[in-house]
Amino acid sequence: MKKFSSLLLNLILTPSRNTKIKLLQDYFKILDINRAYALAILSDQFSFQFIKASKLRELVYEQVDQHLFDYSYDYVGDLAETISLIWPTNKESKSQNLSTLIENIKKIKKSEINTEFSKVLSELSNNERWTLIKICTGGLRIGVSERLVKTALADLYNKSVNEIEEIWHGLEFPYENLFQWLKNEISKPKIDFKKLFHPMMLANPIDEEKDFKRLDANEFQAEYKWDGIRVQLMVSSNSVSLYSRTGDNISSAFPEIIETTKGDAVIDGELLVGGNFKPSGFNDLQQRLNRKKASKDLQKKFPVFIRAYDILFYKGKDLRKLSLVKRRKYLEKFQKENTTNQIDLSTIINFSTWEELTKYKNNFYDDLNEGVMFKLKNSEYLPGRKKGYWYKWKKNPKLVDAILMYAQRGHGKRSSYYSDFTFGVWKENELVPIGKAYSGYTDKELLVLDKFIRNNTTNKFGPVREVKKEIILEVAFDDVFPSTRHKSGVAMRFPRIHRIRWDKPINEVLSIKEFKKEFKID
Amino acid sequence: MDFINHQLFIKDINVHIDPILPKKTAIITHGHADHARFGHDHVIATRQTIDIMKIRYGDKCAKKFTPLRYGQKYSIKNYDFTLYPAGHILGSAQVLIEKNNHRLVITGDYKVGKDETCKNFKLIKCDTLITEATFGLPIFQHPDPKDEIQKLIRSVKINKNNCHIVGAYALGKAQRVMNLLRQQKYNETIYIHGSLEKLCQYYSKEKINIGKFEKVSSKDKSFYEGKIIIAPPSALKDRWSRRFPNPIICMASGWMTVKQRAKQQGIELPLVISDHSDWNELLDTIKKSKAKNILITHGQEDALVYYCKKQNLVSKPLSIQGRSDEEIE
Numbered sequence: 001m002k003k004f005s006s007l008l009l010n011l012i013l014t015p016s017r018n019t020k021i022k023l024l025q026d027y028f029k030i031l032d033i034n035r036a037y038a039l040a041i042l043s044d045q046f047s048f049q050f051i052k053a054s055k056l057r058e059l060v061y062e063q064v065d066q067h068l069f070d071y072s073y074d075y076v077g078d079l080a081e082t083i084s085l086i087w088p089t090n091k092e093s094k095s096q097n098l099s100t101l102i103e104n105i106k107k108i109k110k111s112e113i114n115t116e117f118s119k120v121l122s123e124l125s126n127n128e129r130w131t132l133i134k135i136c137t138g139g140l141r142i143g144v145s146e147r148l149v150k151t152a153l154a155d156l157y158n159k160s161v162n163e164i165e166e167i168w169h170g171l172e173f174p175y176e177n178l179f180q181w182l183k184n185e186i187s188k189p190k191i192d193f194k195k196l197f198h199p200m201m202l203a204n205p206i207d208e209e210k211d212f213k214r215l216d217a218n219e220f221q222a223e224y225k226w227d228g229i230r231v232q233l234m235v236s237s238n239s240v241s242l243y244s245r246t247g248d249n250i251s252s253a254f255p256e257i258i259e260t261t262k263g264d265a266v267i268d269g270e271l272l273v274g275g276n277f278k279p280s281g282f283n284d285l286q287q288r289l290n291r292k293k294a295s296k297d298l299q300k301k302f303p304v305f306i307r308a309y310d311i312l313f314y315k316g317k318d319l320r321k322l323s324l325v326k327r328r329k330y331l332e333k334f335q336k337e338n339t340t341n342q343i344d345l346s347t348i349i350n351f352s353t354w355e356e357l358t359k360y361k362n363n364f365y366d367d368l369n370e371g372v373m374f375k376l377k378n379s380e381y382l383p384g385r386k387k388g389y390w391y392k393w394k395k396n397p398k399l400v401d402a403i404l405m406y407a408q409r410g411h412g413k414r415s416s417y418y419s420d421f422t423f424g425v426w427k428e429n430e431l432v433p434i435g436k437a438y439s440g441y442t443d444k445e446l447l448v449l450d451k452f453i454r455n456n457t458t459n460k461f462g463p464v465r466e467v468k469k470e471i472i473l474e475v476a477f478d479d480v481f482p483s484t485r486h487k488s489g490v491a492m493r494f495p496r497i498h499r500i501r502w503d504k505p506i507n508e509v510l511s512i513k514e515f516k517k518e519f520k521i522d
Numbered sequence: 523m524d525f526i527n528h529q530l531f532i533k534d535i536n537v538h539i540d541p542i543l544p545k546k547t548a549i550i551t552h553g554h555a556d557h558a559r560f561g562h563d564h565v566i567a568t569r570q571t572i573d574i575m576k577i578r579y580g581d582k583c584a585k586k587f588t589p590l591r592y593g594q595k596y597s598i599k600n601y602d603f604t605l606y607p608a609g610h611i612l613g614s615a616q617v618l619i620e621k622n623n624h625r626l627v628i629t630g631d632y633k634v635g636k637d638e639t640c641k642n643f644k645l646i647k648c649d650t651l652i653t654e655a656t657f658g659l660p661i662f663q664h665p666d667p668k669d670e671i672q673k674l675i676r677s678v679k680i681n682k683n684n685c686h687i688v689g690a691y692a693l694g695k696a697q698r699v700m701n702l703l704r705q706q707k708y709n710e711t712i713y714i715h716g717s718l719e720k721l722c723q724y725y726s727k728e729k730i731n732i733g734k735f736e737k738v739s740s741k742d743k744s745f746y747e748g749k750i751i752i753a754p755p756s757a758l759k760d761r762w763s764r765r766f767p768n769p770i771i772c773m774a775s776g777w778m779t780v781k782q783r784a785k786q787q788g789i790e791l792p793l794v795i796s797d798h799s800d801w802n803e804l805l806d807t808i809k810k811s812k813a814k815n816i817l818i819t820h821g822q823e824d825a826l827v828y829y830c831k832k833q834n835l836v837s838k839p840l841s842i843q844g845r846s847d848e849e850i851e
Contacts, residue, residue, distance in 0.1 A: 012781060013790050064660060065832075071825040072661045078782050085661035085779060126665075130781070409759060 001098045001124070003027065004038050005131040012142040020144060024152035031183060034098040036174035041135055043146045045173065050110055051117060051136045056083055059118050063088060080137050084130035093125040101132070146246075157182040162199075162384050169196040169247055197232060197247040198312055198320075199383035200268060203373050203390035211391070212354050221324070222349040222357055222374040225392055226307060227282045227479075228272035229289070233306060233343075235263045242271075253291050256299055257306060260340040267334070268310040268381075269346070273302045277344045279368050282493065283481040306343045308335070312381055320381040327381065361393055370478065371395045397476035398519065401501055401509050404471040405431055407453045408464050410438055418453040418465065419446055421497065423473050424488070426511040432488045434515065437475060440496030448500070472501040472509060480519050488512055490521055525601075525621060528840045530628065530652070532619075535598045539617055539628055549603065551630030552614035553578065553693055566590060568605055570613025570728065574693065577720050592641065608632035609643030610797050611694030612728060618646055626650040627811065631820070633796065634803040635664070638705065639698050639730050651813035652840065656798040657776055658822035664776060664800040670793045671702040674772060677791055678750060685746040685766045686791070689755040689773040692718050694797055696752050697725045699774050700732035702795070703750070713738045713746065715753035715762075743767045759788065776800070805829065 007027045014020055028035055040046040060069055060083050069086060076082040096104070101120070108116045121129055134140055147161075150168065154161040159182065170191030171178050177189035206212075231250070232243045240258045241251045251258050254271070273288060274280040287302045288294060311331040312320055319327050328348070335345055349372065351357045361372045371394035379389040402423035410419030420438040424431040441449065452471060459466035476498040483491035489512070510518070526532050530539040538545045544561035551557055551567075553574030558567075560579040565572065569589040576583060590596055592615065596603045600622070605615035610631040617628040625648040632654065634643050657664075678686055690696040696718050703712065711734045714722055719737050726732060738751060746766050757763060758771055773789045776796030784792040799807065804826060808816055816830045816837040823839035830837035 009781070012785055013792070015788065015790075065829075067828055068660050068825055071822075071828070072659045075659055075822065076661060076780055076782065081781055082661060085663070089663055 001101050001128050001131065002095050004034070004041075004098045005125075005128045007038075008131050008134070008140065008142055009127055011144050017148070020148060021152045021155065024144075024149060025156045028153055028156060031179040033174055036176075036179070037098050037102055039149070039175060040173045042140070042144060042149050044138065044140070046135065047138055048105065048136055050113055051105075053079055053137050055113070055117075056133060056136060059114060059121070060086065062114070062118065080130060080133040083133050084126060087121055087129055089126065090122050093128070094123050095125070095128070102135075153182065157184075163188065165199045165383055167191045168199075197234075197243045198266065199247070200230060200232065200245055201310075201381050201383060201390060202385040203375075203392040204385055204387055206391045206393045208393075215354075217351060217353050217357070219376055219378075220374045221377055222351060222360065222372045223309065223346045224349070224360075224369040225371045225373045225394070226270045226272055226279060226346075227368075227370045228270040228279065228285055228307070231269060231271045231306060232312075233257070233261065233267040233269065235261050235265050235267070237264060253288065253294055254304055255294060256304065257342050260342050261338065262340065263334055263338050264315045265311055265330075265334045266313040267306070267308050267331070267343070268312060269306040269308040269343070271304055271306055273304050275303050277305055277307075279307075281368065281481070282479070304342075307346050308343055309346050310381065323378040323380070324375055325377050357393075362395055369395075394478070397478060397498075398480070399498060400425075400434075400475050400477070400515065400518075401472050401504060402434060402475050403431055403469050403506050403509055404449075404467060404473055405433055405469065406464050406466050407449070417446060417450045419450070421449070421473065423475060425509055425515050427488075428511075431469060432512055433486075434488045434490055434512070435475065435477070435492040435495040437473075437495045437497050440476065440498055441500075445497070445500055469506060472504050472506060474498040474501050480521060482521050490516065526619070526626065530840075532601065535601055537598060537601075540630070547598075548584075549617055550575070551608065551617060551628070552611055554611070554631070554691075557630065560584075564588065566596065566603070568592065568613045568615050571615070573724065574613060574721070577724055578693075592644075606644045606646055607641035609634065609637055609640060612640045612697070612725060612730065614640060616644075616646065618648065624649050626652070627813070628652045629654055629807070631656070631798060632807075633799050634807065635667070635799075637698060637797075639694070639701050639725065639732075645807065645810050648811055648813050650815040650817065651808060651811045652817040652819060653804065653808065653826075654798065654820040655804065655818045655823050655826045656821040657796065657800050658804060658818070658824075658826040660801045660825070662776065662779055662796075662800045663802060664779075664796050665794050667698075667702055667795045668706065670774075670795050671699070671706050673791065674750070674793060675703070675706055675708055677770065677772075678748065681768075681770060682748050684768040684770045685749050685751060686772055687751045687753055687758060687763055687766060687769045688793070689758045689771070689775070689789070690752055691775075692754045693721050695774055695795070696754075697722060697730065697732050698797065699752060699793075699795065700735065701730060704731050704733045708750075709733065710749070711736050713749055713751040715751070715757055717754055717757075718752060740765075808835070 007023060010023050011020055064086055072086050073082045105120060124132060150164045151161050154164050167189055180186045181188055230245045234241045240261050241249055242254055242257060244250050272279040273285040284302055288304060308331060311327050311334060314330045314334060319330055331345065335343065349360050357372060357374065371392065373390060373392050375390045382389065402425055404421055405424045406422040407418040408420040410417055420436060422433050422436045424433040453465055453467050456468040457465045458468055475495050477492040477495040479493040481491050482489060525534055537547045537549065539549045540551055540557040541548050542559060547564045548562040549566045550571055553571050558571065558575050560583045562584045564586045565584040566588045572587045572589050590605050592605055592607055602620040604618045606618060608614040608616045608630050610633055614630060616630055616632060619626045627646050627648040629652065632643050636642060674686065688699060690699050700712050714735050714737055716737055722732060722735055744767055755773065763769055770790050771788060772791040772793055774793040774795040776794060776798055778784050778792035778794045808830065814835060816835050817840045818826050818837065819840045827837045827839055
């Protein structure tokens with residue numbers, strides 16, 4: 001437990017991705033039952049049945065005065081950390097293996113949890129207590145994705161991360177087959193592919209200058225790019241399930257799709273909100289996301305459908321080695337047999353030159369598509385973001401000039417520079433912030449902005465600096481929506497700094513009224 | 523105790539304790555900038571506190587200085603003042619004020635734990651206790667500083683190609699970290715940020731074992747590989763820290779107890795080393811002082827006021843102007 005606990009602590013405090021990978025590799029050099037538990041915990045596949053946040057609160061109130069706990073929780077802002085810090089310290093902590101500890105806890109009878117689990121907490125050191133409580137409350141939030149863990153394992157044991165991805169969803173605790181395969185003791189574990197989530201094939205953003213010179217337009221076909229969420233729908237005679245891009249089962253949130261779809265296939269598509277297959281924008285879709293369930297009302301107000309791009313399996317047959325064009329035939333066949341109206345097919349755009357495709361990218365569907373995707377006609381279905389097969393080409397962004405108002409230091413490699421910028425437009429004689437951006441500028445522009453901010457600070461609010469209002473930023477953004485959460489009444493999607501407008505005086509910047517009018521916000 | 527107001531001002535004789543603005547007579551508990559200011563007419567403090575004020579603000583930072591030894595009584599009219607060790611930093615003192623058989627103690631900043639860089643805290647029985655509450659929440663239970671400094675030493679041993687930059691307040695904490703390193707047999711030269719130099723020289727002169735130190739200079743980057751550098755916290759995030767090879771950013775502070783805070787500040791190696799009392803030490807001091815009347819300043823007053831009231835002690839927060847959470851040294 002000590003080792004796992006210091007691993008978590010180091011991971012949370014390390015900003016560098018490479019250092020995180022190194023830490024993980026040091027830990028996973030040995031593959032044993034402790035590491036199996038660790039892997040389950042790190043990939044969020046472990047939980048104790050009876051011990052959740054509410055139980056922990058109950059236990060801590062038995063140990064300390066409730067008011068004192070509440071004062072402390074308010075200050076710390078993290079339940080696991082507050083409990084681990086406030087728990088009466090036992091000078092002589094006794095350390096156990098991660099696996100022994102977990103197995104002992106699992107043996108505790110439900111009726112004895114309060115006394116027995118409290119005893120466990122008292123016997124641990126502060127950091128180990130923090131780790132155990134984190135395990136109980138789930139969602140570690142230590143800045144380590146499942147993908148990073150897989151990458152670390154793959155590099156350490158000379159496998160490709162895609163190979164791990166491919167079998168990942170068929171693996172189960174205690175991962176004996178995975179560990180043996182990593183150690184080259186057995187060949188790659190066989191998995192029943194029909195039943196699992198299959199890692200999705202992803203598109204690379206196009207580099208207009210480089211890519212168009214070397215790619216042949218005739219080898220590609222295109223589709224519109226939609227601003228929804230990518231999903232995988234698994235349909236069989238006895239069950240239907242829906243997975244997000246990361247492999248989370250999100251079936252329960254979209255009952256209308258689960259209940260009506262029939263057939264035997266695995267479909268790749270985009271989940272969108274809108275009636276009659278007309279998407280109504282990401283803002284509406286957000287009303288349906290991050291929910292466990294959807295009420296009848298919600299289903300009626302924000303109906304969903306799937307726009308299908310691809311098909312991976314059809315009637316038990318693995319289609320992933322077939323070409324895109326051939327898979328499309330199977331997709332059309334599936335659609336013909338599927339009599340419900342929750343799925344439609346993504347339209348294929350045929351084009352012969354890149355200029356021709358530009359038209360489709362920029363003008364279509366009254367702004368609802370984000371751009372286009374174009375895919376190599378004879379591409380197999382490959383997991384991950386392979387180069388040379390699928391591309392996404394976004395519309396030219398929307399642009400607005402806004403005045404730099406506040407700045408904050410950035411993170412990671414930009415940590416000592418002022419690199420997070422809040423900008424605004426006029427509201428009568430004042431400025432009102434409309435967004436925040438921390439990318440898009442060149443290294444040179446960043447240095448100039450950093451220097452300006454250091455020399456022109458007019459006010460400080462904690463880490464935030466207010467600056468003299470004289471720099472105009474041209475901000476690029478994908479879209480803008482009405483919002484009740486912001487003072488300005490608008491929320492931008494993916495704003496970034498396009499360039500600095502040295503040429504423009506600040507009184508020529510739009511007012512919030514003009515801004516809303518230009519981008520059609522009521 | 524009605525003779526002193528919430529600004530720690532005794533109107534009767536025109537005496538202030540740790541005033542923010544220039545005053546006629548100021549009793550100064552210790553040299554940190556939120557307690558010791560420039561421009562008073564008459565400063566009463568320990569000799570070391572006066573020395574530190576002169577180092578920081580110049581010889582003429584007050585018109586007149588009266589140094590007091592610990593335990594030496596100083597009277598103004600019918601008020602008797604005595605300074606006692608507070609264990610916070612070199613020269614730090616608590617102030618005992620006696621008037622008509624009423625004993626009032628102002629702790630100033632204090633810690634109960636051992637510290638070789640200053641005289642250890644002395645408990646004084648009193649009727650009214652004005653205590654600080656920087657770490658006045660039960661989550662603050664400071665670990666043994668030796669274990670914390672071992673973390674640093676271990677990390678230096680493992681990460682030979684990195685340099686360790688330790689954020690520590692220029693006065694007190696920096697020298698304590700150096701002393702703790704020496705106690706744990708770390709005998710290499712310690713490199714310091716320029717702003718620490720005069721204070722480190724002063725500590726050395728006062729025979730406090732901080733060992734060999736040297737100001738960082740524009741040497742070749744690789745020179746600092748494997749070295750420990752001590753700098754004020756403000757320098758950590760600044761461009762200053764970028765001149766060093768693969769720095770591991772450390773911070774020695776009681777605030778490092780909270781991991782999320784450490785992460786927010788970009789600290790990779792938090793060292794929970796505090797010059798203030800933790801929760802249990804605050805409670806213990808309140809109890810042992812036998813005071814019936816507890817006034818609480820500096821920091822997290824709410825929880826401590828609540829606790830005292832539960833113990834049937836008269837208690838209220840004193841909000842002293844110009845001081846706020848987490849800005850104090």
